Amino acid sequence: xxxxxxxxxxxxxxxxxxxxxxxxxxxxxxxxxxxxxxxxxxxxxxxxxxxxxxxxxxxxxxxxxxxxxxxxxxxxxxxxxxxxxxxxxxxxxxxxxxxxxxxxxxxxxxxxxxxxxxxxxxxxxxxxxxxxxxxxxxxxxxxxxxxxxxxxxxxxxxxxxxxxxxxxxxxxxxxxxxxxxxxxxxxxxxxxxxxxxxxxxxxxxxxxxxxxxxxxxxxxxxxxxxxxxxxxxxxxxxxxxxxxxxxxxxxxxxxxxxxxxxxxxxxxxxxxxxxxxxxxxxxxxxxxxxxxxxxxxxxxxxxxxxxxxxxxxxxxxxxxxxxxxxxxxxxxxxxxxxxxxxxxxxxxxxxxxxxxxxxxxxxxxxxxxxxxxxxxxxxxxxxxxxxxxxxxxxxxxxxxxxxxxxxxxxxxxxxxxxxxxxxxxxxxxxxxxxxxxxxxxxxxxxxxxxxxxxxxxxxxxxxxxx
Amino acid sequence: xxxxxxxxxxxxxxxxxxxxxxxxxxxxxxxxxxxxxxxxxxxxxxxxxxxxxxxxxxxxxxxxxxxxxxxxxxxxxxxxxxxxxxxxxxxxxxxxxxxxxxxxxxxxxxxxxxxxxxxxxxxxx
Numbered sequence: 001x002x003x004x005x006x007x008x009x010x011x012x013x014x015x016x017x018x019x020x021x022x023x024x025x026x027x028x029x030x031x032x033x034x035x036x037x038x039x040x041x042x043x044x045x046x047x048x049x050x051x052x053x054x055x056x057x058x059x060x061x062x063x064x065x066x067x068x069x070x071x072x073x074x075x076x077x078x079x080x081x082x083x084x085x086x087x088x089x090x091x092x093x094x095x096x097x098x099x100x101x102x103x104x105x106x107x108x109x110x111x112x113x114x115x116x117x118x119x120x121x122x123x124x125x126x127x128x129x130x131x132x133x134x135x136x137x138x139x140x141x142x143x144x145x146x147x148x149x150x151x152x153x154x155x156x157x158x159x160x161x162x163x164x165x166x167x168x169x170x171x172x173x174x175x176x177x178x179x180x181x182x183x184x185x186x187x188x189x190x191x192x193x194x195x196x197x198x199x200x201x202x203x204x205x206x207x208x209x210x211x212x213x214x215x216x217x218x219x220x221x222x223x224x225x226x227x228x229x230x231x232x233x234x235x236x237x238x239x240x241x242x243x244x245x246x247x248x249x250x251x252x253x254x255x256x257x258x259x260x261x262x263x264x265x266x267x268x269x270x271x272x273x274x275x276x277x278x279x280x281x282x283x284x285x286x287x288x289x290x291x292x293x294x295x296x297x298x299x300x301x302x303x304x305x306x307x308x309x310x311x312x313x314x315x316x317x318x319x320x321x322x323x324x325x326x327x328x329x330x331x332x333x334x335x336x337x338x339x340x341x342x343x344x345x346x347x348x349x350x351x352x353x354x355x356x357x358x359x360x361x362x363x364x365x366x367x368x369x370x371x372x373x374x375x376x377x378x379x380x381x382x383x384x385x386x387x388x389x390x391x392x393x394x395x396x397x398x399x400x401x402x403x404x405x406x407x408x409x410x411x412x413x414x415x416x417x418x419x420x421x422x423x424x425x426x427x428x429x430x431x432x433x434x435x436x437x438x439x440x441x442x443x444x445x446x447x448x449x450x451x452x453x454x455x456x457x458x459x460x461x462x463x464x465x466x
Numbered sequence: 467x468x469x470x471x472x473x474x475x476x477x478x479x480x481x482x483x484x485x486x487x488x489x490x491x492x493x494x495x496x497x498x499x500x501x502x503x504x505x506x507x508x509x510x511x512x513x514x515x516x517x518x519x520x521x522x523x524x525x526x527x528x529x530x531x532x533x534x535x536x537x538x539x540x541x542x543x544x545x546x547x548x549x550x551x552x553x554x555x556x557x558x559x560x561x562x563x564x565x566x567x568x569x570x571x572x573x574x575x576x577x578x579x580x581x582x583x584x585x586x587x588x589x590x591x
Contacts, residue, residue, distance in 0.1 A: 037533060037573060049547075054543065060562065110551070350524035
């Protein structure tokens with residue numbers, strides 16, 4: 001009887017999880033998705049707890065209370081810190097998978113080797129390798145995003161890096177195979193595999209720079225999901241397999257979108273090429289860019305009828321989204337059509353810019369995908385580039401020697417006029433000169449994004465009063 | 467032709483493998499194929515559903531799937547709760563803590579972000 005109820009609960013919970021993701025298709029229904037997710041989770045937890053064999057309630061309640069104590073503050077981080085929070089939660093997911101795999105192995109080993117069937121052993125090895133490498137890899141990624149001091153921000157590369165990484169993984173897999181063949185005889189290898197997986201996770205993330213973070217976070221998401229699937233195989237639990245597969249496919253799709261948006265293949269992102277620091281300033285001829293003052297820019301903006309703002313990571317760093325909102329309000333009130341062009345890899349994780357602009361209460365209808373806005377670009381009067389760089393570099397279209405050649409970009413150069421807000425002429429993260437800044441109709445507005453846009457707002461509102 | 471041959475050989479191997487298990491069993495054999503079946507179907511559903519998710523919502527999507535995959539909490543509860551040796555209970559407890567953190571922070575922050583996505587109409591009303 002209990003069995004039937006529990007199984008029904010699992011089916012209900014699975015259906016709710018699928019609906020939860022289904023409702024994410026539209027911002028209007030998305031919140032319903034969260035409630036469906038919470039309901040599914042509650043059903044799953046309760047149906048697990050009715051098991052009469054569960055007796056250690058003290059440990060369970062302690063862990064759950066601690067989970068709330070840590071989880072609630074983690075959900076209140078500022079939205080600019082969302083990428084590192086996400087990375088951190090991938091780390092927790094990986095850790096949970098790794099620990100459950102470890103515990104199950106030693107439990108079955110102590111209960112009798114015949115429990116460690118080949119199937120279980122394979123699943124356990126996959127689970128711990130994926131779990132632990134996701135754990136340290138995500139911690140490293142979170143550290144890089146949070147700019148923790150003792151983690152190098154710049155990509156660290158050295159000779160034979162891929163070889164070392166792959167041989168580490170290879171050794172771990174060989175050890176795993178030995179354990180599969182004879183789970184008890186080689187039991188001393190088990191901790192070794194854990195250490196190798198932990199190490200591999202760190203080494204995998206070391207060569208990665210900030211611009212590649214969206215891809216890496218998506219990839220770690222997929223790993224965390226697959227680790228959960230492996231856990232489902234270990235525990236013979238269909239619900240875990242389903243939820244893990246949903247998470248894994250989400251990570252996979254996001255990684256693919258990110259790869260496509262950077263014109264990189266999956267293998268290229270996985271091995272090498274990853275955030276390579278290009279020798280900066282190739283052919284650094286001293287071309288000069290034209291500058292413009294806030295007054296002049298404000299005047300031009302008032303004459304415009306269609307303005308497109310292209311945000312990048314610089315907007316997040318400068319926390320300029322609220323000032324952009326003021327600019328948006330002023331221009332809209334003056335009858336100017338303002339849209340935002342979002343490049344898939346702008347920021348540090350998929351969809352980062354959308355969340356920041358939504359936080360500043362910009363209606364989401366105004367946020368337009370790169371592919372949808374590029375054809376309109378020639379009709380745009382003014383483009384304002386705020387802290388974006390590589391994603392608007394026209395070199396990606398025609399300069400075959402450029403490291404970003406072939407990457408889809410937002411055609412800011414095709415607009416009638418372009419303002420680029422930038423701190424200085426230093427090349428951006430990838431160390432590539434941006435042709436856009438030297439184009440005939442581009443004018444630079446030097447300074448901190450927040451301050452410059454604040455100045456624009458002041459000029460515009462001053463003009464409105466006159 | 468080759469494919470059919472491979473198919474038959476693999477099926478034969480798998481069958482013998484499976485029946486060998488069935489005979490030598492003191493351990494209850496889980497339904498491995500059933501699990502794979504579920505995995506494949508769930509992956510296809512996942513791919514179908516996720517490709518339709520609005521691009522605006524990719525950040526909340528990631529935190530939501532993160533909370534969903536924290537369903538690992540189920541495994542952790544079993545490990546922590548049963549009458550196992552203390553070290554197993556502790557490993558399970560840490561895993562339970564990690565999953566619970568993901569559930570709580572994942573759902574809360576997803577909802578917090580989604581609340582911010584306002585359309586033009588809702589703003590006026």
